[in-house]
Amino acid sequence: MAPSKRKAVKLEEAESDEAFQDLFQHEYRGKKLTDEINTVEDKWNLLPAFLKVKGLVKQHLDSFNYFVDVDLKKIIRANELVLSDVDPEFYLKYLDIRVGHKSSSAPGTKEVILPPHECRLRDLTYSAPIYVDVEYTRGRKIIMHKDLEIGRMPVMLRSNKCILDGINEKQMARFDECPLDPGGYFVVNGTEKVILVQEQLSKNRIIVEADEKKNIVQASVTSSTHERKSKTYVITKNDKIYLKHNSISEDIPIVIVLKAAGITSDLEILQLVCGSDPQYQDLFVVNFEEAAKLEVFTQQQALNYVGKRVKTIRRAGAPKLSILQEGIEAIATTIIAHLTVADLQFREKALYIATMARRVVMTMHNPKMVDDRDYVGNKRLELAGQLMSLLFEDLFKKFNSDFKANIDKILKKPSRTSEFDALLSINIHSNNITMGLNRAISTGNWSLKRFKMERAGVTHVLSRLSYISALGMMTRISSQFEKSRKVSGPRALQPSQFGMLCTSDTPEGEACGLVKNLALMTHITTDDEEAPIRNLCFVLGCENILGIDSATLHSRGNYGIYLNGTLIGTSRFPSKFVTEFRRLRRSGKLSEFVSIYTNTHQQAVHIATDGGRICRPLIIVKNNEPMVKAEHLLRLRNGEWAFDDFLTHGLVEYLDVNEENDSLIALYEKDLDPNQAITHLEIEPFTVLGAVAGLIPYPHHNQSPRNTYQCAMGKQAIGAIAYNQFRRIDTLLYFMVYPQQPMVKTKTIELIDYDKLPAGQNATVAVMSYSGYDIEDALVLNKASIDRGFGRCQVVRKNTIQLKRYPNHTKDIVSGMRVDEDGQPIFPHQALGPDGLGEIGARVENGQVYVNKCVPTNAGESVLGHNEQTPGAESHRETPAYYKGPEPSYVDQVMMSVSDNDQALIKVLLRQTRRPELGDKFSSRHGQKGVCGIIVQQEDLPFNDDGISPDIIMNPHGFPSRMTVGKMIELISGKAGVLNGTLEYGTCFGGSKLEDMSKILVEKGFSYSGKDMLYSGITGECLQAYIFFGPIYYQKLKHMVLDKMHARARGPRAVLTRQPTEGRSRDGGLRLGEMERDCVIAYGASQLLLERLMISSDAFEVDVCNKCGLMGYNSWCTTCKSFENVIKMTIPYAAKLLFQELLSMNIAPRLKLGDVF
Amino acid sequence: MSSEEKSNPLFVQEDDEGNNSSPEREESSTHKSINTIREEPEDANVESIEEEDDDPIINSFPIILNTVPSKSQSLHILQYPGRPKTRLLNEGAYKANIKEESNYLEVKVPLDTSKFFNVGKTEDWGEQIGEQGLHGVLNKSEGGLYVGQIINDGGHKKIVLTPVDSTAQLRASFKYIDDVDASNQAQRKAEVAESSKNSNIQILQTAAKSGNQITSTEGFGNALGESLRHIKKFEEEHWATLKWETSTSESAQEIKSSLANSADGIELTTKANLDSYINELTHY
Secondary structure, three states: OHHHHHHHHHHOOOOOOHHHHHHHOOOEOOEOOOOOOOHHHHHHHHHHHHHHHHOOOHHHHHHHHHHHHHHHHHHHHHOOEEEOOOOOOOEEEEEEEEEOOOOOOOOOOOOOOOOHHHHHHHOOOOEEEEEEEEEEEEOOEEEEEEEEEEEEEEOOOOOOOOOOOOOOHHHHHHOOOOOOOOOOOEEEOOEEEEEOEEEEEOOOOEEEEEEOOOOEEEEEEEEEOOOOEEEEEEEEEOOEEEEEEOOEOOOEEHHHHHHHOOOOOHHHHHHHHHOOOHHHHHHHOHHHHHHHHOOOOOHHHHHHHHHHOEOOOOOOOOOOOOHHHHHHHHHHHHOOOOOOOOOOOOHHHHHHHHHHHHHHHHHHHOHHHOOOOOOHHHEEEEOHHHHHHHHHHHHHHHHHHHHHHHHHHHHHOOOOOOOOOOHHHHOOOOHHHHHHHHHHHHHOOEEEOOOOEEEOOOEEEOOOOOHHHHHHHHOEEEEOOOOOOOOOHHHOOOHHHOOOEOOOOOOOHHHOOOEEEEEOOOEEOOOOOOHHHHHHHHHOOOEEHHHOOHHHHOOOOOEEEEEOOEEEEEEOOHHHHHHHHHHHHHOOOOOOOOEEEEEOOOOEEEEEOOOOOEEEEEEEEEOOEEOOOHHHHHHHHOOOOOHHHHHHOOOEEEEEHHHHOOOOEEOOHHHOOOOOOOOEEOOOHHHHOEOOHHHOOOHHHEOHHHHHHHHHHHOOEOOOOOOOHHHOOOOEEEEEOOOOOOOEEOHHHHHOOOOOOOOOEEEEEEEOOOOOOOOOOOEEEEHHHHHHOOOOEEEEEEEEEEEOEOOOOOEOEEOOOOEOOOOOEOHHHOOEOOOOEEOOOOEEOOOOEEEOEEEEOOOOOOOOOOOOOOHHHOOEEEOOEEOOOOOOEEEEEEEEEEOOOOOEEEEEEEEEEEOOOOOOEEEEOOOOEEEEEEEEOHHHOOEOOOOOOOOEEEOHHHOOOOOEHHHHHHHHHHHHHHHHOOOEEOOOOOOOOHHHHHHHHHHOOOOOOOEEOOEOOOOOOEOOOOEEEEEEEEEEEOOOHHHHOOOOOOOOEOOOOOOEOOOHHHOOOOOOOHHHHHHHHHHOOHHHHHHHHHHOOOEEEEEEEOOOOOEEEOOEEOOOOEOOOEEEEEEEHHHHHHHHHHHHOOOOOOOOOOOOO | OEOOOOOOOOOOOOOOOOOOOOOEOOEEOOOOEEOOOOEOOOOHHHHHHOOEOOEOOOOOOOEEEOOOOOOOOOOEEEEOOOOOOOOOOOOOOOEEEEEOOOOEEEEEEEOOOOOOOOHHHHHHHOOOOOEEEEEEEEEEOOOOOEEEEEEEEOOEEEEEEEEOOEEEEOEEOOHHHHHHHHHHHHHHHHHHHHHHHOOOOOOOOOOOOOHHHOOOOOOOOOOOOHHHHHHHHHHHOOOEEEOOOOOOOHHHHHHHHHHHHOOOOOEOOOOOOHHHHHHHHHOO
16 A cells, blocks of 8 residues: 555645645734734744744754764765775775665655554554665675665654655645654654653863862863764862873873973963963963973973873774873874864864863953853753764664674685675675664663763653643753752753743653753754865954964954864954854855854854754844844745745844854844844744743743643643544553633644644633532532533553464464353453454453454474474464453454564554543643542532533632632633634733733623622522633643552462552552551550551461571471470561571571560 | 064064064975965955945055966965064074975074073083974965065056965974983883893793784774874875075075066956855855
8 A cells, every 4th residue: 555655645746834824824813914014013923934944843853864864974984994804905885875765766765664654553663774885896896886775774754754754734644644743753663752852061162160169170071073972171180280081090280281282382381371361370380380390391201291191992903002102192082082183283182272271270260260061052952863873873883893704704714616795795784773773762772882871761752642742742852960969050940041942841850950841943953064164264364273373362352263162263353253254144155053152251252063052043133123024024924935035035043042142132122222232133932932831821920830830731631642543553542532722822822733633621610619529629520511521531552462473383363252052252252253353342341352362282392293283283272361440441443463573463452431530630721730529410500690600610729829810811811702702812921911801801791800690509599709700721631530549458469578569550459558557556556556467467377496596397496406495476477588588698586485474 | 485473572462464574585495495475364355355334445456366486386384483583583504304295394493502591401411402493284275375465566556466385383392302311211221121131031921912803994904093193104204305595595586576576467356256256165
C-alpha cells in the first residue's frame, strides 16, 4: 500500500499549512480585508506568520535538518580516509554522504522504510538508508562506488527527510497521520521518542567567576572540537595567576605559559595582559617574579617547563615524545583545544591565554567584572541534531576502525585467491551504525567513547496524554544541573529569559526552575559558517590581530572584535563597525541569526555565529518609528508577503539574548519615547509565555504560582490527542468523549490549534456552598450533566502478545475457544472468536482470555535427534493472556503483524468508557484542582430564572487565598459570550475587557457582576445571596479513582520476608507504619499490636539454644552439637530474619532467655 | 626596506602613522625583495562603496594598481614589536635568513652593547653575544593588504597600490640562553653516562611492542600531531640566506621608485556594483 500512497504525495501540490488557512482568510475575527488596518493592534498578525514558517518544534526540525544535510558531510570530511597498516597503497576515501536518497534519484525523493504510522503499529524504526560514495583501490585500479548503504538513520518526523514534509492535510490523512501533530520526534521500535533540548554553558567562551570568600578568581573555557572536549582554567592562587588543565599535573604560572606560547618579552606580556592601566600592572607584576625565580626566560625553557609536567597518555604504538615535544604538543593542541595552531603561528593562542589572564586581572581589581553563569546569553541549547551528530561520529569512527581491522586481516594473508575488494568487507558490520543509533535513542544512553562521556536519560517517550502534553514536551528544555544541589541561582527566574523562555511553565518540586519551556516566538540557531563573517569583519575595518602590536591592543578606544569568543582583530570605531554589520544583516546579506553586540566593560565587540543560541524576532524601530507599517501588514494579510519578507526587507530582525541586552525594546507603540533611543518594538507581549501557559485565560490577573500550577495540570488533562487517535495503538491512551473548545480562548490557543484538539469542557459553575461535601476544594457534580456526557472519557490499553519461534522449528500458535457440553464457550473464552483472538466489541471481564496463545510443550528440547517427529504432531500447552481488572473492558482493536525478527505480533487494544465518579480529579485553567466530592441529582441543585442548574458547584473558599482573579473574569467573559453568541478572548495582557463583558451582561438582562439569583432545588426558595454563576472551562485530569482504588484483606506475601507485598499492582497490603504504631501504643493498646502484628500474622517458632544463644532446628543446636538447652519459643519472622542476616555478616546476636514468671 | 615601526615606547599611544622620515632600507636578493612603504589600513575599494550620508566625499584620487618589478620579488611588512621607535634600524650589518616552506623569517640585528648590557653575564655564559636574533612567522595576507603611496604628480594626486604578500612580527628569541642550557645539559648527560658506565647492569630480556597496534583510523604515518609535524618540517628545512640592503642603497632606491612610478598608469575603476560586491563578500 505504501507505494501508491507515495505517488499520491507527489501528485498533489505541497501545502501543509492548511491549519493556518483561516488565519489568512478574507474575513477573520470579524475583520474584513477592506477594514482599516491598525498597526498597533494588528502587528500581532506577524505571530501566526512566524509560526507558519517556524512552527513550535521548528528548533528540533532545523537542528535535525542541519545534521543530515550539513553536519554529516562535515563528519565525512573529517574522517574521509581509511588506510591500511599492511598495504601502503591501499586507501578508501569517502566522497559524499546522503540520507534517504541515492545520487541517481530524482530531487525531492524521500526514501524511508514505511510510513511513520505503520512503524508505530508494527514496532519498527522509522528510518532512512544512509548512502555514501566511496573511492578505493582494488589492485592497481581506483574504483568509485556510489550509493553504498552503510546503515539506517532514524528519521525525525516532519524533517526534510520525512515523507510528511511539505504534504497537505489530505495526503496526511492517507498516511494515517494527524496534520496537527508537530513532529520533531523519532519512532524507534514503535515508540515515539523525543530528544529533549539540553541546556549547557556555552562552549569555547571565557567565563569568569569569583569566590570572594576564598579570594579566588577563575576564568574557564570549555573547548570542544570534533576530537576532544577539555576545560582550561586561568586561576588565582595567593594573588598569583596560574593556568590549570586536566592533562597538566600542576598549575603553570601564567607568565611561563605565555612565554611558551611565544611571548618572551616581559614587556609584551605586561602590555597584553594589563594594557597601560597602572592598577592592573601592579596586580600582575608578581607573576614575573615567579617566572624569574624558576629561571624561565626563553620560549624553549618555558616549553620544557610545561612539557615536564604533562601527564602523558600515549596510545600504543605512538612514538615517545621528548619533553620539548610534549610541551609543544600541550601548548599547541591540548590547552584551549578549539584554537588550532597553524604552521608555527602561536600568536592567536597566546592572545587567547592573555585575554583570559586579562579578564582575571580585571576581576581581581573589580569583583563586579565576573560573568553570570545563569545568564541566558551564556547558555547554549543542545538539540537533537547536535546530539545525533556526536553519536554518529562516534559510530562512524568505530565503523571505520572495524573496517580497517577487517581489511588488514585480509591483506595480511600472503596469498589470496582472488583480487581483494574492500567493499566485500565493508558490508559485514553495517549493522553497527543502525543498531548504535537505535539503541541510543530507545534507551536514552548516550555513550561517546572519544569524549569518555556517558549520559543517561537523553531521550524520553513522547507523552501522548493529550495534544498539549505532547506539545509541551517538544518545547521542554532540561538543564544539566544537578537536581540535589542546594543553590538557588540556576533555578531562579532570570530577567534575561524574557521572551525566550516561558516565565510560568516549570514543574514544582525538585526539578523546579531546572526544567524550562520555550516561549511562543523563539528560534534556536544552528551553526553558521565562520569564515565569511571573518572576512567581512576585515572588510568592515577590523584590523587583523596578527598585524597588531601588543602596546596598541588594549589602548583606550580600541575595541577588540571577538568572533565566537576568539579575538580576531580590533577596531577603533566599534559603533560604526557594529552599525555597518547590522545593516548588512538586515539587508539579508548574511544569516539573520548572526548576532553582534558591544560590551563596553570589556572593550569588546562580540559576534556569535554558533548554534544553540535562543533568539526571537522584534520589530526594528528607526527614528522612533516602527519599521513595520500598515501597508506591510496589509501585504501579509493578502498573502503577498510571508514572515521572511519582513526579515529581508529589514523590518524585523532576530535578536539573541546578548544582543537584546545591547538594545532598548519598547513593549507597546505608546512607549516609543522620542527622548530615548529605542531600537526595537515587541511584536506581541503575550509571547513571553509558552504554548502551555498560553492556554490560561487572563493569566495576568492571576497570582503567579497559579499559572505555574496550571502549566503542570494542563499536561494531565484528558482530551483529544490527534486526528488519528482512534488509529493509534499505544500502551495507554485517554480520550475525552465530548471535548469542547473553551468559551474564553486566547490567541495562543488558536495559534497552537488547541481549539481543534481541546482537552476539557465548558461547565456551568455556581460558586457557592452546597451539602458540605465540598470542603477542601471538592466539587459538587450534577448527575444529569454526567449522564449527558460531562467528564466522560475512554481509556484504551494495549496488550502485546508475541508468537515466538523456537530453534527446534516449533512455534507458538493461537488456538480457538473451548466449549462446554452445551456448545457454549466456557466462561474464560467468552470473549474469543473462533480464531482464538478477542472479537471486536466483545466484553472482557476479569479472568477472561483475550488471546488464547499456546506454547509448544517441547520448545526447550534440542534441535537434534527429534527428526522423526512430524511438525504437525506437535503438542501445545495453553498460555492464554488473561484480562485483569475490577471493571470489564471491551475489545477495541486487534492487530496482527510481523515484527522485525519475523515473529508474529498481536496487539489487542482494550477499551473502557468511564463516567466521572466520586474522587475523580478536575481542574479549571487557573491551577485550581479539586476532586468530585458528591454527585447530586439535578432536581436537588439550585437553578436560576431560566431554569439552568449548574454542572459544577465550587466552594467560594477556593478564591480568597488563591487569588485567581483570572478565573472570575473568565466566568464573566464566558457568560457574556454565551449570551452574545461569541467566543471571547482572555489573551494575556489583552483579551476582552471586563467593562465590555459587563455591558453585554447588562444588555442581556443579567447583573453586571455575573451574579444571578438562584433558587434552592430542595426547598424551591430563593437563595439568600446572589450566586456567581457562569461557564468556566474545566479539565478532567488523568488521576481517576478507578486506577487507584485498592484494598486487600489477605493476599500475596514476599518470599524472603513473609511480609505482604507492596503496591497496588502487586495486590499489596496497606502498611501500618511506625507512626501508626506509635498511635496505637499511645492509645494504650499495645496488646493489640502484639496480637495483630505478631501472633496472628508474623509468628514463627524457633529453637533457641539457651547455652550459646543462637538458633538451631529440630531441637538441635548446631553450634553446641547437642539437644541440651534447646528451647522452643515464638518470635516474629522478621526478627528471625534479622538475626540470620546479622550472622551472615559476622555479627552473632545471642539470645539470653529468662523465665517469664 | 622601510619598516613602519608599529611598536612604540612603553605605553605610548599609537600616534599618527605618517612617520615618513623613518629610515628605509632596501633589501633585495635574487628571488625575493622585501619592501614596505606604508600600511594601508583598509582596502581602498571598501571606502568607495561604504559611503554614508554623513560621510561626504571630500576629495577623489585615481587609484592605480602596481606590482613588484620582478615576479620573483614580493613585498612584506616587517614589524618590530619590543623595539623602541627611537632606535633606528639602519646601523651596522644586518643578516636575514628565511625558511620558505615554513614561512619563517629570521633577521639578525647587531646588539647595542653600550646601554643596559650586562657584560658579566656574557662572561658567565662564555659566549660572545654581538647580535640579536629576531624571528617571526610570515602571515600571508591573502590579497587583502596593499601598500599605498600618495604620489603628487604635478598637482595631480594619485594613489599607487601594491599588493603585500605577508606581514611578520619579529621578536627576539634569546637563542643564546637556550644554547647555554643545551650545552649544560649535554655536559650533565655526559657526566651521568660516565658514572653509570661502571654500574653492573645486565639486560636480561628486552621486549618491544610491535607497531601494528595503532588502532586509530588516522594512525598510519600520523604518529606525530599536526603541530609537531610542522616543527619537524621546520627543523628539517634549511635556512636560505637573504641579502639585506639598506634603504639608501642604489638597488633599494631603484625598487622604491619603480613601485611608485612603474605602474601602467591605468586608473582602476570598479565594475562591480555595490550589491554584487557585498554578495561576493558574504557568500562563501
